[in-house]
Amino acid sequence: MSFIDMRSDTVTKPTQEMREAMYRAEVGDDVYRDDPTVNRLEELVAREMGKEAALFTASGTMANQVAVMTHTHRGDEIIIGEKCHIYTYEVGGIAYLAGVQTALVSEVDGVMEPDDVEGKIRGDNIHFPKTSLICMENTHNRAGGMVVPLDKMKGVYEVGQKHGIAVHLDGARIYNAAAYLNVEAKQIANCCDTVNVCLSKGLCAPMGSVLAGSKEFVERARKYRKMLGGGMRQVGVVAAAGIIAIEKMSKRLQEDHDNARLLAEGLNSIDGVAVDLDKVQTNLIMVDFSGAGITGDYLSSELKELGILVNGSPTPVVRFATHYYISKEDIKSVVDAVHKVIKNNK
Ligand SMILES: *Cc1c(COP(=O)(O)O)cnc(C)c1O
Numbered sequence: 001m002s003f004i005d006m007r008s009d010t011v012t013k014p015t016q017e018m019r020e021a022m023y024r025a026e027v028g029d030d031v032y033r034d035d036p037t038v039n040r041l042e043e044l045v046a047r048e049m050g051k052e053a054a055l056f057t058a059s060g061t062m063a064n065q066v067a068v069m070t071h072t073h074r075g076d077e078i079i080i081g082e083k084c085h086i087y088t089y090e091v092g093g094i095a096y097l098a099g100v101q102t103a104l105v106s107e108v109d110g111v112m113e114p115d116d117v118e119g120k121i122r123g124d125n126i127h128f129p130k131t132s133l134i135c136m137e138n139t140h141n142r143a144g145g146m147v148v149p150l151d152k153m154k155g156v157y158e159v160g161q162k163h164g165i166a167v168h169l170d171g172a173r174i175y176n177a178a179a180y181l182n183v184e185a186k187q188i189a190n191c192c193d194t195v196n197v198c199l200s201k202g203l204c205a206p207m208g209s210v211l212a213g214s215k216e217f218v219e220r221a222r223k224y225r226k227m228l229g230g231g232m233r234q235v236g237v238v239a240a241a242g243i244i245a246i247e248k249m250s251k252r253l254q255e256d257h258d259n260a261r262l263l264a265e266g267l268n269s270i271d272g273v274a275v276d277l278d279k280v281q282t283n284l285i286m287v288d289f290s291g292a293g294i295t296g297d298y299l300s301s302e303l304k305e306l307g308i309l310v311n312g313s314p315t316p317v318v319r320f321a322t323h324y325y326i327s328k329e330d331i332k333s334v335v336d337a338v339h340k341v342i343k344n345n346k
Pocket of ligand 1: 058059060061062064085086137139140141170172173198200209
């Protein structure tokens with residue numbers, strides 16, 4: 001049985017076109033910079049982001065960690081949103097690998113206020129660590145895929161520039177943000193010095209991220225990537241899928257957003273189920289089942305019986321993700337199935 005898998009957009013498998021490109025990919029030893037397909041991907045992403053250079057990494061976590069290591073020195077402090085991925089979901093890597101501590105900024109719907117960011121910058125005092133980096137995230141994962149508006153991003157970037165502090169963007173889903181804002185990805189990446197772009201989420205590549213920035217930054221980042229064991233060899237076999245992810249799959253994300261809205265509206269119309277429709281902007285939907293008196297764990301196991309996968313949770317809030325392999329018809333099936341689970345529980 002094939003499941004309707006709404007756990008995440010990371011479950012997307014490479015498309016047929018990607019598999020064929022992977023089969024045909026020209027390759028070489030990328031540590032010698034001999035892999036023409038990796039070079040092509042890096043040049044492509046650099047251009048897309050309006051940066052001088054880029055570096056292919058094994059994962060988004062690796063790209064972010066390499067970015068933090070490259071921008072900072074041990075003992076520095078970085079300013080970062082309290083719910084962002086780098087702080088929440090990267091296994092404490094910024095402490096363990098980069099040796100930095102954090103100044104957390106509260107976020108509303110994934111947005112940090114520029115004034116709050118500026119307020120966290122450490123002054124010149126013998127007791128203080130040096131503030132060496134500000135991190136943003138767009139779209140914001142834990143905010144349910146909400147988009148940080150460009151003016152807020154510009155505000156934060158201006159704070160960084162005013163104080164000579166680098167700004168990194170975790171743009172794992174930057175193309176989802178671009179689709180929502182109806183701008184080119186580079187207009188978002190213009191509001192930061194460096195950016196991580198994930199190929200393996202809604203863009204369907206089997207693995208990999210690209211970290212873009214200045215030439216000088218990417219040269220130094222390349223060394224940290226090697227240190228982490230991320231100097232890979234004939235990795236053009238996967239970079240080939242990444243090129244299709246960027247050139248082609250990045251242009252169809254509005255479909256996922258439309259399906260997300262359809263699902264949100266369908267679920268919201270069920271008694272006991274609540275979705276804040278204003279917060280459904282991209283491909284992630286946060287659904288609250290507290291009115292129905294069930295937990296995510298209960299929903300997850302019941303839906304599995306009906307051929308639908310969502311992540312369990314001890315709380316009543318469940319995240320649904322739409323992606324390339326979720327069709328409009330699937331959305332209808334999911335709404336019907338949730339209806340059934342709620343009704344049978346009464
Ligand atoms: C998925 C994700 C990452 C990390 O990517 P991996 O490839 O899973 O390591 C980083 N930031 C955000 C916002 C993400 O959603």
